[in-house]
Amino acid sequence: MIKIIYSILCCLFFISCTKEYYFQPGEVWPDNHGVHINAHGGGILYDNGVYYWFGEHKVEGSIGNTAQVGVHCYSSTDLYKWKDEGIALSVAPEGSGSDIEKGCVLERPKVIYNANTRKYIMWFHLEPKGMGYSGAKSGVAVSEKPTGPYQFIHSFRPNAGHWPMNVLDIHITRPVPSSGEQFSGGSLPAPPDSLNLLGRDMKGGQMARDMNLFVDDDGKAYHIYSSEENSTLHISLLSDDYTRYVGKYKRLFVGRHMEAAAMFKRKGKYYLIMSGCTGWEPNAARSAVADAPFGEWKELGNPCKGKDAEWTFYSQSCYVLPVQGCNDCYIYMGDRWCPKNPIDGRYVWLPIQFEGDSFIIEWKDRWSLETL
Incomplete structure (x- = not known):
């Protein structure tokens, strides 16, 4: 009997060690408690052999489109299995008067590590409670540990009092509209x-909505965000401690109405994947390449190929993940939004392939890292 039990245990151990794991885009993705991962519009931090996934914690019903809890964190060593690490940044109680009071809009959180200060820095798109989407601010929080807790330190609009590197004479000389005049995020009555x-926004700071962070090999960090009523992307250099702007920024894709930008680097080239502005509805992805973050960006078109490519496989980009220890391996991370019940939003992770200086993304029902 003892030998039989020992044999059964050995078999179970062997099966567990040889179990194959897969990514299944668009399906429910359970954490270590069997609960669907709640980290929407997120991004990944790799730190000391561990991946940390940060994203918006959603709740049931339409109220879930506002921040009711905060930013959720999960950890993994293999990218398949994720451990719930709890809430990394909590929203402040109602009535507190904080910019991140419960009921605000807190979107697309990203975390980077600053080697000089040895702190973890979180940035996010912030709309203070009751302002709709007119606030268009950036929020910053800091922690001593990757999992938090993160302490909210400030929010602001980017680069107040500074013109971009590629400012035009008309911006300086032409009359500006009223600061109270707002336009639709998907269209404008005239070119920006x-x-x-x-x-209009130079003195008080430029608008910042959908956003991402990128840290280059030299340690310089950049903030990429939708600005000018979502009509134009901006890329800004951050301070050495990664908590503020230094007034150096550039306008990209003027009047193209881009959002959901994610930047990554490969073989000396810098890439962006973005979407158009269609609210919660999917659209065709867009891509671009440059030789430097502040370089001349060339649009490459829709990188998605095959069925449903014109809808980015019913997802919207949120991050591109370089896989550690894997040569030339990158993963597209996207969200399938579910605005009527945000907690049911799904994740679309797909491998990125390269063709010369451009890249493509193809749909796969199921895939593993061995595919890369």
Whole structure:
């Protein structure tokens, strides 16, 4: 009997050690408690052999489109199995008057590590409670540990009082519209330069909505975000401690209405994947390449190929993950939004393939890292 039990245990151990894991885009993705991962619009931090996934914690019903809890964190060593690490950044109680009071809009949190200060820095798109999407601010929080707790330190609009590197004379000389005049995030009555949205917001700071972070090999960090009523992307250099702007930034894709930008680097080239502005509805992804973050960006078109490529496989980009220890391996991370019940939003992770200086993304029902 003892030998039989020992044999059964050995078999179970062997099966557990040889179990194959897969990514299944768009399916429910359970954590270590068997609960669907709650980290929407997220990003990944790799630190000391561990991946940390940060994202918006959603709740049931339409109220879930506002921040009711905060930013959730999960950890993994293999990218398949994720451990719930709890809430990394909690929203402040109602009535507190905090910019991140419960009921605010807190979107697309990203975390980077600062080797000089030895702190973990979280940035996110913030709309203070009751302001709709007119606040268009950046929020910053800091922690001593990757899992938190993160302490909210400040929020602001980018680069107040500074013109971009590629400012035009018309921005400086043309009259500006009223600071109270707002436009739709998906369209404008005229091109952004003729409206002089840049000049309108120069003194108080430029708008910042959908955002991402990128740390280059030299340690310099950049903030990429939708600005000028979502009509134009901006990329800004961050301070050495990664908690503020230094006034150096550039406008990209003027009037193209880009959002959901994610930047990554491969073989000396810098890449962006983005989406158009169609609210919660999916659209065709867009991509671009440059030789430097502040370089000349060339659009490459929709990187998605095959069935449902025109809808980015019913997802929207949120991050591109370089896989550690794997040569030339990158993963597209996207969200399938579910605005009527946000907690049921799904994740679409797909491998990225390269063709010359461009890249492509193809749908796969199931895939593993061995595919890369």
